[in-house]
Structures are given as structure tokens and as C-alpha cells.
Amino acid sequence: MDAGDAAAVLSRARRGDGDAFRVLVEHHGRGAYRLAFHLTGNAEDAEEVVQESFLRAHRQLARFEARSNFGTWLHRIVVNSAMDLLRTRKRRRHRRHIGDVERMAESLRASGPSPERLARSAEIARRVEESLEDLSPQERAAFTLRHREGRSIEEIGQTLGLQPNAVKHSVFRAVRKLRAALEPLREQVVRREA
Amino acid sequence: MSHCTDDDLVLHYYGDPEAPEHVEPHLSICGDCRERAEDLAVTLQMAVFPPTPEPGEHYGTELWNRLVPQLGLRQPRSLFHMARPQALSLAAALLLLVVGFIAGRTVSGPAPAATLTAIDADQSRRVLLMSVADHLERSDRVLTNVLNASIDGDLSSEQRWAADLIADNRFYRQDAIDSGEPSVAEVLDELERALLDIIHSPADATPAMLEAIHERLDSAALLFKVRVLGSELRHRQQVPVSPSSTRTSSRTS
Numbered sequence: 223m224d225a226g227d228a229a230a231v232l233s234r235a236r237r238g239d240g241d242a243f244r245v246l247v248e249h250h251g252r253g254a255y256r257l258a259f260h261l262t263g264n265a266e267d268a269e270e271v272v273q274e275s276f277l278r279a280h281r282q283l284a285r286f287e288a289r290s291n292f293g294t295w296l297h298r299i300v301v302n303s304a305m306d307l308l309r310t311r312k313r314r315r316h317r318r319h320i321g322d323v324e325r326m327a328e329s330l331r332a333s334g335p336s337p338e339r340l341a342r343s344a345e346i347a348r349r350v351e352e353s354l355e356d357l358s359p360q361e362r363a364a365f366t367l368r369h370r371e372g373r374s375i376e377e378i379g380q381t382l383g384l385q386p387n388a389v390k391h392s393v394f395r396a397v398r399k400l401r402a403a404l405e406p407l408r409e410q411v412v413r414r415e416a
Numbered sequence: 417m418s419h420c421t422d423d424d425l426v427l428h429y430y431g432d433p434e435a436p437e438h439v440e441p442h443l444s445i446c447g448d449c450r451e452r453a454e455d456l457a458v459t460l461q462m463a464v465f466p467p468t469p470e471p472g473e474h475y476g477t478e479l480w481n482r483l484v485p486q487l488g489l490r491q492p493r494s495l496f497h498m499a500r501p502q503a504l505s506l507a508a509a510l511l512l513l514v515v516g517f518i519a520g521r522t523v524s525g526p527a528p529a530a531t532l533t534a535i536d537a538d539q540s541r542r543v544l545l546m547s548v549a550d551h552l553e554r555s556d557r558v559l560t561n562v563l564n565a566s567i568d569g570d571l572s573s574e575q576r577w578a579a580d581l582i583a584d585n586r587f588y589r590q591d592a593i594d595s596g597e598p599s600v601a602e603v604l605d606e607l608e609r610a611l612l613d614i615i616h617s618p619a620d621a622t623p624a625m626l627e628a629i630h631e632r633l634d635s636a637a638l639l640f641k642v643r644v645l646g647s648e649l650r651h652r653q654q655v656p657v658s659p660s661s662t663r664t665s666s667r668t669s
Contacts, residue, residue, distance in 0.1 A: 227572060227619070240487070245579065247483060248476030249616070255471045255479075265469055273482060280487055343464065350463050368430060370465065375434055386434065394423045401459050408459050 232292055236283050243283075247276055250293060254300050260370045261304035261363060263354065271307055275300045298381045301367070305359040305382075346407055353403035357396050364389050365396035418442075420449045425456050473612070545649045548588050548600065552646035555581055555607055559639045562614055563630060571626075572619040578611040585611060603645050610638050 234242035251272065258271035278299050279286075286295055354362055363382060367373040373381070379389045420428070420439050427435035428443075443450050472478070558577045589604035610633060617625060633639065 227576065241583065243487075244480050247480045251476035251479045252471045255475065256468055259468045260465070263466065272479065273486070276479070276483055277486055280483075346462055346464060347466065350465065369460070369463065375432060390423070390427070390434070394426055397426050397456075397460070398422070400463055401456070404459050404462050408455070408462065 228292065232286075236286065243280060246279075246292060250296055251276075253293070254296060257297065257300050257371070258304055261301065261366050262307065263351065267304075267307055267311060271300060271304045274307070275303045278303065301363055301381050305363050308359040308362060346404065349403040349407065350400065353399045356399055358392075360384075361392045361396045361399075364392035365400075368393050419446065420452070422452070422456070425449070425453050428453065429456055429460060473609070544591075544595075545652055548592075549646050549649040551581070551584050551588055552607075552642050552649070555585070555611070556639065556642050556646065558614070559610065559633060559642065563633060563639065570619060571614065571617060571621055575615050575617070575619060578614045582608065582611050582615065600645065600649075603641050606636055606638055607642060610636070 231242045231245050235246055254272045254275055255268055258268035258275070259265065262268050262271060275296065279296055282299075286292070354365075357365065360382065364378055364384075367378045367381065368375070375386050375389050375393075378384070379386050382389065384392075418438075420436075420442055424436050424439050428439045443453055554577075558574055558581065561574050561577075562571065585604055585608050589601050589608060592598075592601035592604060613629060613632060617629060621629070
């Protein structure tokens with residue numbers, strides 16, 4: 223969809239044209255899902271976040287400034303929906319991460335690493351997941367957007383509605399927690415690679 | 417000499433423009449800070465995450481179908497909620513087909529009512545076949561345009577055209593399934609994928625992208641299938657229902 227088409231579709235969607243909104247859902251759905259998965263860490267929550275995000279987008283379309291980029295706007299909605307969900311879903315997550323670790327182990331098994339490496343990777347994944355659980359939703363979102371999505375501090379600030387310094391401190395706190403969780407395993411990795 | 421803080425090293429690791437300017441030159445002369453930077457890099461590189469499941473090709477459509485009831489919009493495949501006159505005439509045609517089918521199975525012997533039903537059903541069938549054949553002809557033109565697009569061609573008008581066709585295509589495909597026409601449904605399914613492929617390609621596709629689209633269309637022989645099916649449907653549209661076939665239907669009940 224080029225800029226002209228996107229503007230026309232958006233204009234129709236803002237006037238309540240369901241078919242136009244459908245085009246937006248079909249065009250942006252997959253990207254929204256990937257982002258939601260990165261932020262929440264599991265498929266079930268990601269799906270919920272994506273649906274909630276498009277519902278919010280539909281409700282707020284009239285307030286959307288036509289000059290802005292719909293993808294950027296939706297990105298912000300997905301991040302905020304994910305943060306809202308993370309705030310309310312802490313208890314559900316413990317049992318989930320076991321499944322995620324198993325899925326990662328299965329993925330690694332398919333690539334054929336040694337049993338030791340497999341066990342170590344599973345342990346790392348478990349610790350990463352646990353340390354992410356300890357982060358506040360804001361820290362987790364800031365870290366994910368910086369570490370996994372490669373977004374700049376400025377972009378993250380615009381998405382989360384924070385000053386750059388606040389974003390940096392969220393990332394710093396997340397990195398400190400992650401380092402503390404992974405420090406014991408880091409020695410093993412360094413020894414094996416030496 | 418002032419050493420780097422951990423926070424400086426985090427910004428430096430991510431290549432952030434806000435990393436203090438002194439970090440890079442300092443790391444080249446300070447072994448302690450360089451070692452800390454390397455430790456940080458090892459730790460952050462260890463931070464692996466579960467693989468992201470890649471949403472399927474039709475994820476957007478599936479998502480839309482889940483959203484429709486919550487948005488309070490009309491169901492895209494609901495025959496009687498489609499506002500297009502074409503859809504309404506098709507709905508009427510389908511209704512007549514069903515009525516004709518039921519009447520044909522319940523009325524025994526060639527009676528005047530059964531003959532009327534047969535005529536109505538025949539007309540309905542013709543409307544349906546004509547609609548699908550017209551749809552295939554329009555799709556043929558889009559596919560032909562895409563296949564003939566020059567190497568630096570702009571696909572935006574074909575994409576708009578394909579987007580206009582996609583809803584009808586879904587409608588006809590579902591209808592073909594419901595009407596027990598699997599071969600028609602199969603071609604329409606392939607056509608839907610090709611239309612989506614065109615819609616989701618960049619409007620200013622690079623020569624390589626355009627070539628890839630051409631290859632996918634060629635390998636599926638889709639244009640050929642669309643033309644053959646269109647021709648077949650137009651032929652079937654011209655063949656009348658004979659009284660004997662009505663009697664045959666009646667006897668089988």
C-alpha cells in the first residue's frame with residue numbers, strides 16, 4: 223500500500239467504512255502480532271493484545287490525525303495494550319514460561335546442539351524469562367523495544383509518552399536485572415568459548 | 417582518567433547516539449573498562465528469547481473475522497448483509513436454487529409446478545454462473561496487467577483493482593463450496609492467494625519482487641486456470657435444463 227492508497231483507505235476508515243478498516247487490519251495485523259509477541263512473550267497474550275489494539279484503534283480512529291502514519295500510531299497502541307495486559311496478568315505468567323522454555327528447547331533440539339548446550343540454553347531462557355517477569359511493564363516495554371525491536375531511545379519515549387531520560391533509566395534497570403540473573407551462567411559461556 | 421559507568425556502556429553497546437562521546441576513545445586505552453564492556457556484551461548476547469511464531473499468510477483475514485463481531489460491523493461473508501446489488505441478486509438466485517432443489521426432490525412426476533421450479537432454478541443458476549464468470553474475467557485482466565507490468569512498473573492501480581475483487585472472490589469461493597463445486601472453489605482459492613500476493617506487494621515493486629510475483633503466477637498456471645474456468649462457466653450458462661433432467665431429479669427423491 224503506497225502513501226496515496228494508505229491515505230485514501232484511512233480517510234474511508236475514519237468515515238466508518240468497515241471495508242477500509244479491514245484493509246488496515248489485513249495490512250498491519252502480522253506486524254502487530256510480532257510486536258505483541260515480543261512484548262508479552264507468549265502467543266495467547268499476543269493474540270489478545272492484537273485484538274484489543276485494533277479495537278482501540280477503531281474506537282479512536284476519529285481522533286487519529288490524518289497526517290500521521292497509521293503504522294506508527296498502531297505501534298503505540300500495541301505497546302500500550304501490551305503494558306496494560308502485563309499489569310493485570312502477572313499471575314498467569316509463571317505457568318506459561320515453562321511452555322515457552324520447552325518451545326525454545328524444542329527449537330534448539332531441531333538445530334542439533336549438544337545436550338549440555340541444550341540444557342544451558344534452556345536454563346538461560348528460564349532466567350531471562352524470570353528476570354523479565356521481575357521488570358515493571360514500563361521497564362519491560364522499554365527494554366524489549368530497545369533490545370529486540372532496535373528502537374531508539376527517542377522513538378521509545380514517543381511511544382511510551384516518556385522523556386528520554388526516563389526511557390534510559392528503564393532500560394538501565396532492565397539490563398541490571400538481566401545481568402544479575404545471567405551472571406552465574408556467563409562464566410560457563412565464557413569458559414566454554416575460551 | 418574518568419572511567420565509564422555501567423550506564424554509559426549500555427548506551428555504547430546499543431550504539432545509541434546519546435552515549436557519551438568519551439566512551440569510545442576511553443575504551444581504546446582503558447583495559448578495565450574494555451573488559452567490563454565485553455562482559456556486558458556477552459551477557460546481553462546471552463539474552464535469547466523464545467522464537468516468535470510467524471503468523472500465517474491469512475492471519476490478517478482471520479484476525480478480521482475475529483474482530484468483526486466485536487466491532488459491530490457486518491459479517492463479510494454474510495450473504496444477506498452485503499450491500500452490493502450484485503450480492504443481493506446473487507442471494508435471490510441462491511434462494512431460488514435452494515427452493516428449486518427442495519421442490520424438485522419433493523414433487524413427484526413432471527407437474528406444472530415442478531416445471532416452473534426448474535425454469536426458476538435454471539435462471540438462478542445462469543445468474544450465478546454469469547456472476548462468477550464476470551468475476552473471473554475481471555480477475556483475468558488484473559493478472560494479465562501484472563504479468564505484463566514492465567520491469568519498473570507501478571502496481572498501485574492493479575493493487576486497488578485486486579483489493580476491489582477480493583471480497584467478491586471470497587464470497588464466490590464460499591458459495592462454490594456450499595454449492596458442491598470443489599473445482600470452482602479450488603481455482604477461486606488460488607486466485608484469492610494471488611490477489612492477496614498482489615495487494616501486499618510494494619506498489620513500487622523492485623524488478624526482483626516483480627519477477628517473484630510473475631514466477632508464482634506462472635508456476636500455478638493461474639491465468640490459464642482462470643480462463644478455462646471462465647470459459648466453462650459461460651458454456652454451462654448457455655446449456656438449458658432439460659425437462660428430462662428435472663424428471664430424473666424427481667425420481668431420485
